[in-house]
Amino acid sequence: MKLATFNEGRVGVVEGDHLTELEVGADPHSGVSPMRHLIGSATFRPGQPRRGRSYPLSTVTLGAPVPDPSKVMAAPVNYRSHQEEMNEAVQVSGLGLFLKAPSSVTGPGGQVVLPYSDRRFDFEAELAAVIGSTARHVPVSDALDHVFGYTALLDVTMRGGEDRSTRKSFETFTPMGPWLVTADEFGSPDDADLACFVNGDRRQAANTRDLIWSVAELVSYASSITTLHPGDVIATGTPAGVGAIRDGDTVDVELGGVGGLLRITVTDEGAVPSRTTGKDRGPVPPLDPARA
Ligand code: MN
Secondary structure: OEEEEEOOOEEEEEEOOEEEEEEOOOOOOOOOOHHHHHHHOOOOOOOOOEEEEEEEHHHOOEEOOOOOOOOEEEOOOOEHHHHHHOOOOOOHHHHOOEEEOHHHEEOOOOEEEOOEOOOOEEEOEEEEEEEOOOEOOOOHHHHHHHEEEEEEEEOOEEOOOOOHHHHOOOOOOEEEEEEEEEHHHHOOOOOOEEEEEEOOEEEEEEEHHHEOOOHHHHHHHHHHHOOEOOOOEEEOOOOOOOEEOOOOOEEEEEEOOOOOEEEEEEEOOOOEOOOOOOOOOOOOOOOOOOOO
16 A cells, blocks of 8 residues: 655555545644554554545645654664765664654655755665554564555765764755555565666665665664654665765655655755864765766
8 A cells, every 4th residue: 555645744545646535534633644643543454544535646745654753763874885885884783773853854846955055965765664553672573563664765964074963854854755655565675676866867776685784673673772653764774876966956766666756856045054064074975976
């Protein structure tokens, strides 16, 4: 089942080139999005919520599938190919996870807004797991039982020596979508093709079988740090091929099993000089082949 958030927070199921609204019965005053309500509903079964009106997909505005996760946890350096290109001495097993601000989430078709005029910003295409049920100290063997579904995610990143939580939490720096695919339909998260295109040129191509820590290991580990709640997002890391994005760029992420592109555009409108001094510190990214 492909589940989308559309038209300011409504929930629908995507079938081919149509989207049918689901009446999920969320309380509009709860402060929780209808999608999070649906994911957290113990009674949810695929096909069960009453169906409402149907729309051609091209006529709706999609949002991030989960617009309001309680947290976004992410794996640094979780493909060896990316570890090598970044000249990183350590990988996920030495770094643990980091947090991206939930307010950095944005939807497909949106704009990534680069905040600074004097810093490099990179695309990082990733598989993201969306948590389906509360998880705390879950063993690896049970971890995937707590995953509701999967979606494509861009972990937009400022390069440099500042803390990861700063470099990756700017507003609009976590595009997700175009929808999520429930775990039953997605298949194994350990064998999903992932690709990223900048202005139509393929810049990243990988398969999640090359993850250093698998999705199950990441979910289990995350649940050993803190309680995972329905709708929480775990970004699993990016493969080799990262590069800079600039004003006017279009970035597409294609994740096998999702059946649609996560597309965003980039703007630097309003960018100002950075207020911190990390520009020449931190992991050294590869030269940008398209712009060198
Ligand atoms: Mn990343």
